[in-house]
Amino acid sequence: MRKVMTGHKAVAEAMRQIEPDVVAVYPITPQSEIAEYYAEYVHNGIVKTELIPVESEHSAMSACVGASAAGARVITATASQGLALMVEVLYVAAGLRLPIVMALANRSLSAPINIHCDHSDAYLARDSGAIQIFAESAQEAYDYMIMAQKLAENAKVRLPVIVNLDGFTLTHSSQVVETLPDEAVKDFVGEYDPPYPLLDVDRPVTWGVFAMPDYYFELKRAQQAGMEAAPEAFLEIQKAYSELCGRPYKGFFEAYKLDDAERVIVVMGSTAGTAKAVVDELRDKGERVGLLKVWLWRPFPRAEIAEALAGAKAVAVMDRAISFGNLGALYLDVVSGFAGRPGPTFVNYIYGLGGRDVPMEHIAEVFEGLKEAETGELRYLGLRE
Amino acid sequence: MRRRGCTLAVELKSWKELPVGGVIPGGATPELNKTGSWRAKRPVWNAEKCVHCLQCWLHCPDNSFFLKEQKITGIDYDHCKGCGVCAAICPVGAIEMVPERGGGR
Secondary structure, eight states, X not given: OEEEEEHHHHHHHHHHHHOOSEEEEOOOTTXXXXXXXXXXXXXXXXXXXXXXXXXXXXXXXXXXXXXXXXXXXXXXXXXXXXXXXXXXHHHHHHHTTOOOEEEEEEOOOSSSOOOSOOSHHHHHTTTSSOEEEEOSSHHHHHHHHHHHHHHHHOTTTOOOEEEEEETTTTTTSEEEEEOOOHHHHHHHHOOXXXXXXTTOTTSOEEOSOOOOTTTHHHHHHHHHHHHHHHHHHHHHHHHHHHHHHOOOOOSSXXXXXOTTOSEEEEEOSTHHHHHHXXXXXXXXXXXXXXXXXXXXXXXXXXXXXXXXXXXXXXXXXEESSOOTTSSOHHHHHHHHTTTTSOOOEEEXXXXXXXXXXXXXXXXXXXXXXXXXXXXXXXXXXXXXX | OEEEOSSOEEXXXXXXXXXXXXXXXXXXXXXXXXXXXXXXXXXEEOTTTOOOOOHHHHHOTTOOEEEETTEEEEEOTTTOOOOOHHHHHOTTOOEEEEESSSSOO
């Protein structure tokens, strides 16, 4: 069914259709409406979910960990400082291999305090062990929330999954979203079958073990295996979901007019939409430009992205967060795919911090800037010098 | 690979053999983990003085008091870490903390 809805509503709709056993959530701008919509569903009896209105995000993730270990299907949502408060426990969730799904309404981190979009929060959780997916639109946020559930619970993966959607740009703006029938979503995600439910008193298990130097390393290596299994599972889930919804989800990234492109932008999130419009304009003028929009950021598909970029002359990797003291994290990810072999020229652009607008002219400026570029350059887009 | 340490002497498993998330099927494992060697002082229980009020048994964080038919029968030195809570809580001074090295058995 096609409806006009905000990104919030799209995420809440996906959650309503998945109908997890537990939602533990604490409101924070620009995520709050996700929690509000879901609270409404619960209190109007539309879903049977146990909603835990916790007193902080640290508690939210703690409640999610407890519920997930107990054997429940669990979803949460947060943003910015909320994620910062959650991160301690997010590492626990990943280490315990708990398939918790989270919508992250991307927002900057303090200081200075700011409520608007950038990807600092997602970057903060980069090494947490959570899988991270970026949505370009409310539609993608809806679709990936549903796919994330399957990915998180995949027996070989079993990791938390974060679905990133740009704060305000996606959460608060209304877009056309095509939703699936409730039964189709329920069938797609299926019943959750936890391998070691804590509440199964006939099969007792110890959760949250202490590991000395003789086992910690092995457990962390085993955790990495979950990440290693994620790409294959991601593609399978995309395939099944695409057949269900009719929208083409194929691959770890979307290649937009990339095949013969000489100058390419690599970006995550809603800016990809603006970049597509600029690519179209420049293509009309005969310029060979293209876009690579990253969907799956962690685990990072560096070999596949390198293959897709191998034919380009110059690539601008756009990071919507500063990795203080170094080039942007996405930039380093992309360049790592070319380690030890020749590739295009790579420039890093930091852009859109704290909700700084990214108009088409700025994207056009990036493509123009790629005509004269050196690998390793760090540029700031839309910044007053 | 085999390790003999202060706690367990067991075959160490490869990362591929570990249950997902490091859970331990079968439940509680503290009994296998002998923490008695952590002790700097040991509680010595005086059966003569003991009135079997069970305060030591109740407060012991390591469940290290042996109990039989509501009476204290001794201390589990394999697990007692020597925290001294029992000696502090005992109302009749029936538990004395003595250094591990330099006598006091």
